[in-house]
Amino acid sequence: MTVYKLTCVICPLSCSVEVEVEGNRVKDVRGFSCTRGKEWAVEEVLSPKRVVMTVIQVRGGKEPVVSVKTDSPIPKERIRELMSYLATLEVEAPISIGQVVVEHPLGLKTKIVATGSVEAVETRGHA
Amino acid sequence: MMYDVVVVGGGPAGLAAASESSKLGLGTLLLDENPRLGGILPQCIHPGFGLHCLGEDLTGPEFAHRLIEEVRRSDVEVKTQAHVTSLAMRSDLVKEVTYASPQGTEAVQAKAVIYAAGARERHRFEVGIAGDRVAGIYTAGEAQAMMDLYGVMPGRRVVIVGSGDVGLIMARRFALEGAEVVGVVEMLPYPGGLARNLMILRDFDIPLYLSHKVTEVRGRGRVERVKVVRVDEELRETGEGFWMECDTLLISAGLVPRVKILRRAGAIIDPATGGPVVNDRLETTLPGVFAAGNSLIINDLVDYAVEQGRTAAKGAGEFVRGNGIPTRRWIRVRREGNVRFVVPHMLGGDRDVWLYTRVSRPVEDALVEVPEIGLRRKVPVLKPSEMLRLRIKAEVEGGRVTLVIK
Ligand SMILES: Cc1cc2nc3c(=O)[nH]c(=O)nc-3n(C[C@H](O)[C@H](O)[C@H](O)COP(=O)(O)OP(=O)(O)OC[C@H]3O[C@@H](n4cnc5c(N)ncnc54)[C@H](O)[C@@H]3O)c2cc1C
Ligand code: SF4
Numbered sequence: 001m002t003v004y005k006l007t008c009v010i011c012p013l014s015c016s017v018e019v020e021v022e023g024n025r026v027k028d029v030r031g032f033s034c035t036r037g038k039e040w041a042v043e044e045v046l047s048p049k050r051v052v053m054t055v056i057q058v059r060g061g062k063e064p065v066v067s068v069k070t071d072s073p074i075p076k077e078r079i080r081e082l083m084s085y086l087a088t089l090e091v092e093a094p095i096s097i098g099q100v101v102v103e104h105p106l107g108l109k110t111k112i113v114a115t116g117s118v119e120a121v122e123t124r125g126h127a
Numbered sequence: 128m129m130y131d132v133v134v135v136g137g138g139p140a141g142l143a144a145a146s147e148s149s150k151l152g153l154g155t156l157l158l159d160e161n162p163r164l165g166g167i168l169p170q171c172i173h174p175g176f177g178l179h180c181l182g183e184d185l186t187g188p189e190f191a192h193r194l195i196e197e198v199r200r201s202d203v204e205v206k207t208q209a210h211v212t213s214l215a216m217r218s219d220l221v222k223e224v225t226y227a228s229p230q231g232t233e234a235v236q237a238k239a240v241i242y243a244a245g246a247r248e249r250h251r252f253e254v255g256i257a258g259d260r261v262a263g264i265y266t267a268g269e270a271q272a273m274m275d276l277y278g279v280m281p282g283r284r285v286v287i288v289g290s291g292d293v294g295l296i297m298a299r300r301f302a303l304e305g306a307e308v309v310g311v312v313e314m315l316p317y318p319g320g321l322a323r324n325l326m327i328l329r330d331f332d333i334p335l336y337l338s339h340k341v342t343e344v345r346g347r348g349r350v351e352r353v354k355v356v357r358v359d360e361e362l363r364e365t366g367e368g369f370w371m372e373c374d375t376l377l378i379s380a381g382l383v384p385r386v387k388i389l390r391r392a393g394a395i396i397d398p399a400t401g402g403p404v405v406n407d408r409l410e411t412t413l414p415g416v417f418a419a420g421n422s423l424i425i426n427d428l429v430d431y432a433v434e435q436g437r438t439a440a441k442g443a444g445e446f447v448r449g450n451g452i453p454t455r456r457w458i459r460v461r462r463e464g465n466v467r468f469v470v471p472h473m474l475g476g477d478r479d480v481w482l483y484t485r486v487s488r489p490v491e492d493a494l495v496e497v498p499e500i501g502l503r504r505k506v507p508v509l510k511p512s513e514m515l516r517l518r519i520k521a522e523v524e525g526g527r528v529t530l531v532i533k
Pocket of ligand 2 (some may be wrong): 037
């Protein structure tokens with residue numbers, strides 16, 4: 001039996017939550033003040049997920065990179081793999097905020113979404 | 128050219144102030160020194176913005192985008208690459224703002240000024256780090272700009288000074304990009320950041336050294352190692368210390384309100400906040416000059432910087448329409464017990480206001496009281512790193528207000 005001691009991060013109340021686990025089963029959860037906190041603590045112990053943010057190289061843009069995030073949290077153990085993959089990407093300007101850069105990278109449920117915009121460099125012939 | 132309002136600084140506080148001011152029908156000019164608006168938000172690519180004021184969890188660039196769109200849709204005139212060099216009081220009702228731009232030095236006049244120039248980061252010498260002057264020493268914000276605006280990695284093995292939110296967020300950015308975070312070194316016996324950011328240390332197995340201090344940097348040309356020494360409760364160095372191998376030292380030792388221009392113009396600065404003394408309209412001691420955001424107080428949440436921007440704009444509106452804020456007997460807010468600062472400093476007693484405050488030391492089961500208005504609140508934990516915001520009712524008995532935290 002293992003007891004995990006967590007500080008709930010869902011709201012600023014920061015309750016101390018304890019999750020008691022035996023094998024892969026949750027035996028008891030204590031210390032939360034609301035169900036959101038309880039659910040969060042159980043997920044955090046059994047299958048922690050995180051939102052990942054980085055920047056991606058941009059071709060032909062006024063800025064060298066564009067910031068992106070996963071539009072939903074991904075399993076923690078897949079983070080390294082996803083980051084290595086994103087480091088190899090290059091996208092073409094223009095890019096606008098909210099644009100989906102990659103759908104379901106590496107078969108994950110999430111999408112990679114631009115969190116900023118990058119205009120294209122004006123090429124000759126255009127005003 | 129005479130404006131009703133000139134806003135100095137186009138970060139979240141200045142953007143909110145400008146759009147609010149224009150909404151109130153005031154002719155508004157917004158000046159920022161950078162080519163792009165948004166202040167420090169465009170380089171804060173992590174989520175955690177807008178949880179309170181929008182009820183959404185956005186990244187910095189996304190949050191900035193919302194505020195910038197609001198300004199673009201309004202009648203605010205925007206000038207970027209305009210670095211304000213001075214503010215002069217021509218009279219109580221007319222101010223002159225001088226700025227340097229690619230076109231040269233220009234000056235504009237305004238009835239009211241909202242000063243929202245943000246904060247600057249403490250650098251290595253302010254936190255007592257001696258040794259070689261080598262490449263590879265950055266403030267957290269400099270490293271963040273390199274990585275997240277320009278896509279350049281500052282180094283591969285990094286030691287971070289300071290466990291506040293900024294330091295922790297940068298620890299995650301380095302770890303995500305595959306760099307090694309050798310350690311986060313914190314002088315105080317407790318970590319500085321929010322609980323959600325402290326999880327970063329566990330996520331990436333980053334060692335945290337509490338009650339430790341980086342005292343010295345060594346290297347030829349580039350950082351090669353830093354000396355770390357344990358400190359006692361009075362923050363005095365104890366023992367010989369040890370060396371950490373690294374190629375980069377990141378200083379994340381807090382922010383200081385940028386107030387040089389205000390101070391030179393004659394505003395009184397509160398040593399407890401590092402920002403100007405203000406009344407509940409967020410007007411400084413210079414009539415018609417208001418302050419908001421990180422140049423008023425260091426805000427850990429962008430929501431409060433935005434709120435202050437809007438409050439300052441409402442104050443500016445009152446000033447412009449009434450040719451000054453009507454004089455009254457200002458009520459001084461006094462502090463007692465574990466209170467490091469409280470802002471605003473003066474209350475008019477004619478409206479409900481937000482008080483922003485921080486404790487000096489962490490406390491559990493804290494009791495927060497304003498006896499004069501019968502406010503009494505129990506808070507499970509209060510930490511210096513988390514600002515507390517309290518609503519104060521207008522009717523104040525006996526013309527006194529005291530904030531007590533025990
Ligand atoms: C690394 C980091 C992470 C953060 N993370 C979060 C988070 O997750 N959630 C959250 O809610 N908050 C977060 N914050 C806090 C939030 O970003 C700040 O509270 C907010 O940006 C303050 O806004 P501001 O407008 O006062 O200052 P700034 O954003 O600093 O803007 C000030 C602007 O004024 C300009 N300026 C300064 N002087 C002059 C001059 N003389 N002339 C012209 N222009 C000038 C500056 O260039 C800048 O553009 C974070 C802060 C940092 C540093
Ligand atoms: S358990 Fe509920 S109340 Fe407590 S911190 Fe978590 S979300 Fe907030």
